[in-house]
Amino acid sequence: MTKLESSPKNLLAIETSCDETAAAVLRDGRQLMSNVIASQVPIHRKYGGIVPELASRHHLDAIAWVVEKALIDADMAIPDIDAIAVTQGPGLIGSLIVGFSFAKAMAMARKIPLTGVNHLHAHLSSIFLQECIPSFPYIGLVVSGGHTNLYIVKDFLSTELLGQTRDDAAGEAFDKVAKILGLEYPGGPIISRLSEGGDPMAFSYPRARLPETPLDFSFSGLKTSVLTSVKKMSRQGPLPVRDICASFQEAVVDILVEKTISAAKRYAISEIVVSGGVAANSRLRTKMAEEAGNLGYSIYFPCPELCTDNAAMVSVVGYHQIRAGIVAKEDADVYSKG
Ligand code: KG4
Numbered sequence: 001m002t003k004l005e006s007s008p009k010n011l012l013a014i015e016t017s018c019d020e021t022a023a024a025v026l027r028d029g030r031q032l033m034s035n036v037i038a039s040q041v042p043i044h045r046k047y048g049g050i051v052p053e054l055a056s057r058h059h060l061d062a063i064a065w066v067v068e069k070a071l072i073d074a075d076m077a078i079p080d081i082d083a084i085a086v087t088q089g090p091g092l093i094g095s096l097i098v099g100f101s102f103a104k105a106m107a108m109a110r111k112i113p114l115t116g117v118n119h120l121h122a123h124l125s126s127i128f129l130q131e132c133i134p135s136f137p138y139i140g141l142v143v144s145g146g147h148t149n150l151y152i153v154k155d156f157l158s159t160e161l162l163g164q165t166r167d168d169a170a171g172e173a174f175d176k177v178a179k180i181l182g183l184e185y186p187g188g189p190i191i192s193r194l195s196e197g198g199d200p201m202a203f204s205y206p207r208a209r210l211p212e213t214p215l216d217f218s219f220s221g222l223k224t225s226v227l228t229s230v231k232k233m234s235r236q237g238p239l240p241v242r243d244i245c246a247s248f249q250e251a252v253v254d255i256l257v258e259k260t261i262s263a264a265k266r267y268a269i270s271e272i273v274v275s276g277g278v279a280a281n282s283r284l285r286t287k288m289a290e291e292a293g294n295l296g297y298s299i300y301f302p303c304p305e306l307c308t309d310n311a312a313m314v315s316v317v318g319y320h321q322i323r324a325g326i327v328a329k330e331d332a333d334v335y336s337k338g
């Protein structure tokens with residue numbers, strides 16, 4: 001596909017990897033001109049989780065108006081855009097295809113470059129839209145509904161995966177524990193809210209340390225332990241929901257903080273970035289900042305709107321890929337894992 005001779009002036013980014021249809025416009029690689037997010041949470045809530053077929057159908061309904069709104073909010077029209085970035089993977093195939101096909105068709109029709117962005121690299125780079133930015137290399141933790149991945153981020157285009165979850169992602173654990181407690185999807189925000197009035201020491205839920213691969217994560221044992229304790233307690237009377245939420249959240253936070261700090265120590269890197277939906281969690285933000293601060297490390301969290309899925313983060317990586325001449329081939333396709 002077309003390449004640019006210079007850096008993109010106005011880049012349009014599109015994200016449809018999961019249940020948010022999102023578009024954003026980035027000017028000169030730094031100035032976010034618009035950031036539109038159409039969330040499908042109310043649609044999936046009644047099923048207690050994301051239904052892939054429904055997600056792709058709703059992306060189809062939303063994609064055109066979301067892109068149009070991103071252009072209007074940026075006070076621009078299609079001819080003002082000189083490059084497009086789109087999430088290529090990982091994610092739900094049916095959802096990814098909607099955004100990717102839309103972006104590809106638009107780039108071909110306008111004869112402008114298209115670049116495919118890795119969703120996890122986008123999460124790692126959303127911090128560059130904030131005032132306070134890290135320097136490379138930094139330790140990057142992506143904690144979302146689908147991933148718990150720990151990286152060394154060397155620059156905008158190169159990362160090294162240090163560890164990942166062996167089973168459930170941290171956000172998935174929040175969502176599953178919420179379901180066990182009869183709470184709504186997504187579980188993270190509700191558990192976080194209920195935890196505020198609970199005792200984090202009430203129950204000692206397990207923390208999986210995995211000594212053989214110490215930078216990997218595992219949350220399925222924790223979820224099972226909550227399920228077992230809930231079954232037992234529900235026979236005895238009303239559930240201490242706030243205490244369960246606080247104790248569960250503390251176990252997740254402990255492990256995320258412990259492993260991230262341990263990666264920083266092991267690789268002697270003093271800059272840490274935490275992103276993804278679970279990075280909106282206030283207990284995680286507080287504890288990570290405390291532990292990092294005690295060791296003289298700098299910690300960076302994007303604002304909550306840039307932690308959950310959005311297209312602004314896709315625009316950051318997309319801008320640097322286009323500058324480096326990384327453009328999608330005409331037969332490029334989406335990928336679900338990676
Ligand atoms: O990054 P994201 O928007 O989508 C994925 O790529 O998965 O993350 C969504 C996940 C959900 O599992 C949700 O429960 C979790 O992030 N989440 C939270 C909080 N806000 C969202 N988890 C804990 N505390 C929160 N405040």
Ligand code: ZN
Nearest residue numbers: 144276308309
């Ligand atoms: Zn995500």
